[in-house]
Amino acid sequence: xRRNDAxxxxxxxxxxxxxxxxxxxxxxxxxLLIGPESWVKNVAAVVEGIFYTPVHSALALSSxxxxxxxxxxxxxxxxxxxxxxxxxxxxxxxxxYAKENxxxxxxxxxxxxxxxxxxxxxxxxxxxxxxxxPKMPIVTSQGLIGRVQSVTSHMAxxxxxxxxxxxxxIAAMIQGENEEVLGIIEGYDAVxxxxxxxxxxxxxxxxxxxxxxxxxxxxIYPGGILIGTVAEIKPGESGVEQIAYVKPxxxxxxxxxxxxxRDPEKLQLQQHKNELQSKTGGDKR
Amino acid sequence: MKKGFxxxxxxxFLLEGSVFxxxxxxxxxxxxxxxxxxxxxGIIVIxxxxxxxxxxxxxxxxxxxxxxxxxxxxxxxxxxxxxxAYGTYLLANHFPPFVWIVGVAIVLGQCCYxxxxxxxxxxxxxxxxxxxxxxxxxxxxxxxFNAISAYPIFRFIxxxxxxxxxxxxxxxxxxx
Numbered sequence: 001x002r003r004n005d006a007x008x009x010x011x012x013x014x015x016x017x018x019x020x021x022x023x024x025x026x027x028x029x030x031x032l033l034i035g036p037e038s039w040v041k042n043v044a045a046v047v048e049g050i051f052y053t054p055v056h057s058a059l060a061l062s063s064x065x066x067x068x069x070x071x072x073x074x075x076x077x078x079x080x081x082x083x084x085x086x087x088x089x090x091x092x093x094x095x096x097y098a099k100e101n102x103x104x105x106x107x108x109x110x111x112x113x114x115x116x117x118x119x120x121x122x123x124x125x126x127x128x129x130x131x132x133x134p135k136m137p138i139v140t141s142q143g144l145i146g147r148v149q150s151v152t153s154h155m156a157x158x159x160x161x162x163x164x165x166x167x168x169x170i171a172a173m174i175q176g177e178n179e180e181v182l183g184i185i186e187g188y189d190a191v192x193x194x195x196x197x198x199x200x201x202x203x204x205x206x207x208x209x210x211x212x213x214x215x216x217x218x219x220i221y222p223g224g225i226l227i228g229t230v231a232e233i234k235p236g237e238s239g240v241e242q243i244a245y246v247k248p249x250x251x252x253x254x255x256x257x258x259x260x261x262r263d264p265e266k267l268q269l270q271q272h273k274n275e276l277q278s279k280t281g282g283d284k285r
Numbered sequence: 286m287k288k289g290f291x292x293x294x295x296x297x298f299l300l301e302g303s304v305f306x307x308x309x310x311x312x313x314x315x316x317x318x319x320x321x322x323x324x325x326x327g328i329i330v331i332x333x334x335x336x337x338x339x340x341x342x343x344x345x346x347x348x349x350x351x352x353x354x355x356x357x358x359x360x361x362x363x364x365x366x367x368x369x370a371y372g373t374y375l376l377a378n379h380f381p382p383f384v385w386i387v388g389v390a391i392v393l394g395q396c397c398y399x400x401x402x403x404x405x406x407x408x409x410x411x412x413x414x415x416x417x418x419x420x421x422x423x424x425x426x427x428x429x430f431n432a433i434s435a436y437p438i439f440r441f442i443x444x445x446x447x448x449x450x451x452x453x454x455x456x457x458x459x460x461x
Contacts, residue, residue, distance in 0.1 A: 015364060022359045023360050027411075037353055039355055052304070052307070055304050115305075115306070117414055118406045118411060118412035119357045187413065254312050
């Protein structure tokens with residue numbers, strides 16, 4: 001009996017060690033996924049899309065106006081018309097947005113979302129085959145919502161801005177009245193529902209309400225994508241920086257149509273960096 | 286019967302990420318977040334009926350599926366769900382088969398599962414949310430929702446189990 005117990009404890013300890021190893025190996029940015037994992041993810045994206053899309057459309061309908069027609073056929077056609085109108089409006093808005101920026105946009109639909117809110121991830125139905133690459137920014141007509149974390153051939157995982165774990169920072173810029181202030185957006189305060197922008201120069205005079213956009217200096221983000229507005233400013237702990245709390249302009253509650261930003265310039269930069277890395281043997285990170 | 290259980294759990298798994306993400310309070314802008322853990326309820330109920338190896342196999346494979354499809358890294362849910370299912374399996378074997386034992390097993394199991402997953406996430410740095418905030422706004426609503434939604438899941442699994450078990454017994458007696 002006692003020997004059996006010892007064996008159980010040994011198995012338990014081995015399994016928890018295995019957990020640490022597998023988490024260490026599979027966490028973070030993983031780029032292009034291949035093999036059985038990508039097959040599982042592709043199938044999940046297709047099947048969950050069948051559930052997600054109609055429910056989203058039905059909710060969008062019921063929240064705009066409630067159709068109350070006695071004839072079921074008429075009601076059905078009305079519903080269809082409203083859905084098409086809504087879709088048309090959404091696409092028009094995004095087209096207008098796209099016309100202002102001469103960068104390529106890949107339209108995609110959200111097919112499902114992860115269950116908890118401790119980390120924040122949505123999955124879109126466009127992948128490597130459609131030109132989506134890891135690290136590409138994702139926007140809606142309201143502004144930046146996240147970036148591609150990993151891709152398979154037909155779907156992509158998107159890490160949202162509201163992810164509390166926080167990925168690598170975003171080089172951002174506050175557009176003041178007569179100056180532009182650089183900073184880095186690192187993490188999200190779930191209690192205040194604000195993005196945290198660090199490393200803002202102490203000399204900069206920032207007012208609440210000023211717009212925050214991505215900086216052109218970033219390696220992955222094209223410049224000028226709207227992130228949000230400054231809500232609050234406070235001095236940093238060390239006294240050499242200020243911290244700005246940014247209210248994101250996009251909504252993250254019920255996402256449907258999104259766009260993947262494909263900036264040829266940044267892609268070339270990435271490729272160049274990868275080549276350099278493979279020549280020098282890679283960096284330490 | 287086992288194939289039926291797998292199909293049922295798969296449907297619950299798919300609903301968790303798609304339909305429930307659009308209906309629960311967080312989709313309407315609420316601070317309170319309800320995490321749908323229907324598969325966990327299903328696995329806990331199944332652990333009271335099936336033999337040990339099936340319980341562990343089901344829990345591990347559905348946990349791994351959850352990690353691959355929804356999770357930030359592999360192994361967190363697979364390990365936690367298998368451990369919780371084993372715990373409720375032991376609980377069921379130490380008590381007579383009353384219905385309220387199922388209720389206790391579900392509440393205890395869900396509580397352990399949610400707290401453990403939050404603990405792993407904090408440990409591995411997938412979240413920085415303070416404990417008290419996430420306890421009040423995430424964990425408590427989650428437990429309430431899952432305790433209520435577990436009842437139909439229990440009724441369904443119980444119904445399938447009784448039906449199939451009776452048929453099997455009749456079949457055996459006829460053969461003999």
